[in-house]
Amino acid sequence: MELLAKGWSLTALKVYGWAVLFLLAAPVLLLVPISFGQGQAITFPPKTLSFEWYTELVDDPRWGRTAWLSLQVAALATVIATLIGTAAAIGIARVANPKLAKVLKMFFIAPMIVPLMVIGVGLYIVFAKLNLLGAVWPLAFAHAIVVLPFVVMPVMSRLTSLDPAFERASASLGAGQWWTLVFVTLPLLAPAIIAAAVFAFVFSFDEVVLAQLLAGPRFETLPRKIYESLTQDGLDKTITSIASLQLYLVLAGLGLHAVWRRRNLRHKARSLSAAASAEKLQPGLTDQPPAPPALVPLPGKAPSMKDVSSLFPAPAQNRGFGIQFQRLTKFYGDKAAVEEADFTVQPGEFVTILGPSGSGKTTLLMLIAGFISPDAGRLVLGDRDISRVPPHQRDIGVVFQSYALFPHMTVAQNVAYPLRARGIARAEQERLVKWALDRVHMGQYADRRIPQLSGGQQQRIALARAIAFSPRALLMDEPLSALDRNLRVEMQREIRSLQRELGQTVIFVTHDQDEALNMSDRVAVMNDGRIQQVATPKDLYLSPINSFVADFFGESNLFRGVAHADTLSLGGASLPLPTRRTGAAVLCVRPEVVRLDDPLAPDWAFDGVVTDARFLGSLLRMEFATGFGSMVVTRQTDGLSSVPEVGDHRKISWVPGMSHVMAT
Ligand SMILES: Nc1ncnc2c1ncn2[C@@H]1O[C@H](COP(=O)(O)OP(=O)(O)OP(=O)(O)O)[C@@H](O)[C@H]1O
Numbered sequence: 001m002e003l004l005a006k007g008w009s010l011t012a013l014k015v016y017g018w019a020v021l022f023l024l025a026a027p028v029l030l031l032v033p034i035s036f037g038q039g040q041a042i043t044f045p046p047k048t049l050s051f052e053w054y055t056e057l058v059d060d061p062r063w064g065r066t067a068w069l070s071l072q073v074a075a076l077a078t079v080i081a082t083l084i085g086t087a088a089a090i091g092i093a094r095v096a097n098p099k100l101a102k103v104l105k106m107f108f109i110a111p112m113i114v115p116l117m118v119i120g121v122g123l124y125i126v127f128a129k130l131n132l133l134g135a136v137w138p139l140a141f142a143h144a145i146v147v148l149p150f151v152v153m154p155v156m157s158r159l160t161s162l163d164p165a166f167e168r169a170s171a172s173l174g175a176g177q178w179w180t181l182v183f184v185t186l187p188l189l190a191p192a193i194i195a196a197a198v199f200a201f202v203f204s205f206d207e208v209v210l211a212q213l214l215a216g217p218r219f220e221t222l223p224r225k226i227y228e229s230l231t232q233d234g235l236d237k238t239i240t241s242i243a244s245l246q247l248y249l250v251l252a253g254l255g256l257h258a259v260w261r262r263r264n265l266r267h268k269a270r271s272l273s274a275a276a277s278a279e280k281l282q283p284g285l286t287d288q289p290p291a292p293p294a295l296v297p298l299p300g301k302a303p304s305m306k307d308v309s310s311l312f313p314a315p316a317q318n319r320g321f322g323i324q325f326q327r328l329t330k331f332y333g334d335k336a337a338v339e340e341a342d343f344t345v346q347p348g349e350f351v352t353i354l355g356p357s358g359s360g361k362t363t364l365l366m367l368i369a370g371f372i373s374p375d376a377g378r379l380v381l382g383d384r385d386i387s388r389v390p391p392h393q394r395d396i397g398v399v400f401q402s403y404a405l406f407p408h409m410t411v412a413q414n415v416a417y418p419l420r421a422r423g424i425a426r427a428e429q430e431r432l433v434k435w436a437l438d439r440v441h442m443g444q445y446a447d448r449r450i451p452q453l454s455g456g457q458q459q460r461i462a463l464a465r466a467i468a469f470s471p472r473a474l475l476m477d478e479p480l481s482a483l484d485r486n487l488r489v490e491m492q493r494e495i496r497s498l499q500r501e502l503g504q505t506v507i508f509v510t511h512d513q514d515e516a517l518n519m520s521d522r523v524a525v526m527n528d529g530r531i532q533q534v535a536t537p538k539d540l541y542l543s544p545i546n547s548f549v550a551d552f553f554g555e556s557n558l559f560r561g562v563a564h565a566d567t568l569s570l571g572g573a574s575l576p577l578p579t580r581r582t583g584a585a586v587l588c589v590r591p592e593v594v595r596l597d598d599p600l601a602p603d604w605a606f607d608g609v610v611t612d613a614r615f616l617g618s619l620l621r622m623e624f625a626t627g628f629g630s631m632v633v634t635r636q637t638d639g640l641s642s643v644p645e646v647g648d649h650r651k652i653s654w655v656p657g658m659s660h661v662m663a664t
Helices: 007-035 052-059 061-094 098-112 116-129 136-161 165-172 177-206 209-214 222-233 238-281 361-369 411-421 426-439 455-467 485-502 513-519 537-542 547-552
Strands: 323-332 335-345 350-354 376-381 396-399 473-477 506-510 522-527 530-535 557-570 573-589 606-615 619-626 629-636 649-653 660-662
Touching: 007 238, 052 238, 061 098, 061 136, 061 177, 061 222, 061 238, 098 136, 116 136, 116 209, 136 177, 136 209, 165 177, 165 396, 177 222, 209 222, 222 238, 323 361, 335 361, 335 376, 335 530, 350 361, 350 513, 361 396, 361 473, 361 506, 396 455, 411 426, 411 455, 426 455, 455 485, 485 506, 485 513, 506 513, 522 537, 522 547, 530 537, 530 547, 547 557, 547 573, 547 660, 619 649
Parallel strands: 350 506, 350 522, 396 473, 473 506
Antiparallel strands: 323 335, 323 376, 522 530, 557 573, 573 660, 606 619, 606 649, 619 629
């Protein structure tokens, strides 16, 4: 495009563009001046201006009658097509069998490729037999059939582009399928449905082929009358005025839409700039001086489970429930995404699921939330088996990676959503919304729309919405991954402190080990669908169960060999083991326990050559080439630390008791 948009080619492009525009628009735009001409003759430009063809239109009641009839047909066709098309699109999107979904889709879009005349003749035969020719609703029904693909397609495409987390969020907040459909799915589909409805209306109002075939002798729609006036009476100039009138209506519609859009954009820009400046002033964010206490205490009594969730049995205190995973398994095809997960999360505990991409973290979280069902095993929340309980009855809050805040609702409406879904009284809803928003410092944003908030603010609202109904447990799926580093650290602190204050059970998913270290009581390390180890960060670091955990959780130097009593043989050499062992074994030596040039170095100490050395602020990180492969060594720095040169030789050793030996 850049090459084209220069010199003569740019001029040619412009001329071409204007010529196409003129050819397309001229016949339509010429109508307007012609309709104001005096006399029957078509003159352009008109010699004398007059309103006579507009007055003629008003004086002749037949035009008004036909226009009214067309309006009725178009309105009814729009309603029928929009209802059937929207329901069909939603239904097809939910059909689990992809082949059946394809067949259904083809069926609903077939009217787009079958010639109108064929549909018209078919319907004519049926309607004639049933004596339905010449009535409003059969013609509207025929129009609806033809326009269905233009409803089904945009609604389906909007549905596929919607984040599935919206519907999942609604379910996790306690809303059943119908509630979700009415309050979440349909409002989110509204732009596509409205566009489809406008198209259906315009098509039906203008349609002439089906109107000719199905309207019978005395049933005259506006396009049919125009057509007949043209073919029977010759060009009557009232046709120019009625056509121009329709054009004015379309232009007025477009104008109103443009004004509405402009006002919306201006409003959004103002709110965004206000959001940006408010975020700068907001307490608890990292670019500010020392943060005030992370959470604002609620004046008076904190809400109890009874206040908010009469539908669910309340725990003794406002605490989370324990969760037991009993050999929980989920297959996708013949591959286990989660295999025999078997561990227990204590009430009020903060457990992080940590693992590389594809290890099954999200699948495990979706099993807990109930968005997918396990193929084997059990999941027990408190003392209730919830393995087969639908998500909206689990009473588990979820904070999604994308936040999944409903964009058509304000902040307060989002936070009130789980309370509304539970039928909580309005006054109580307001109190709890305020309570939840105050806890995440967002009280002053209650009336904001979601698109008017920054990422960090959205994160806080997602958290407020998930705690507003005092859930039995809180799940968080990489909720901080979209935030910048400073905000992320701040939010880690705030989430942890909120969790402690509420005594909430939290299962937090991340692939960031610093985040896991910062936040968790215990960490469950996952790999390839299996939980490798569940332990405190300290135990994971000091006593990893296998080489995967040792390597994934912190840096480590791993030596693989064969253990004989208290030595490990590898490559003709041997290293001391911290405990006696036999058979294949892996020795793990953390970088900070390695000693360099120790004057009391043991006999087995070996030579290492510096291949890289970097000053990382509080740490000095060095890499050595050794007879056992590459090794990493770290040192705390102080003002006197010097960085060794690449190529320097050092004697490497460690205290055997500071190392750790594992089976694999
Ligand atoms: N709907 C699905 N159909 C088929 N396979 C799936 C589906 N969802 C996940 N998987 C597979 O299951 C395994 C675990 O996926 P999962 O999304 O749980 O991993 P993850 O640890 O959360 O990864 P990430 O950190 O990248 O989100 C992967 O191999 C993935 O390809």
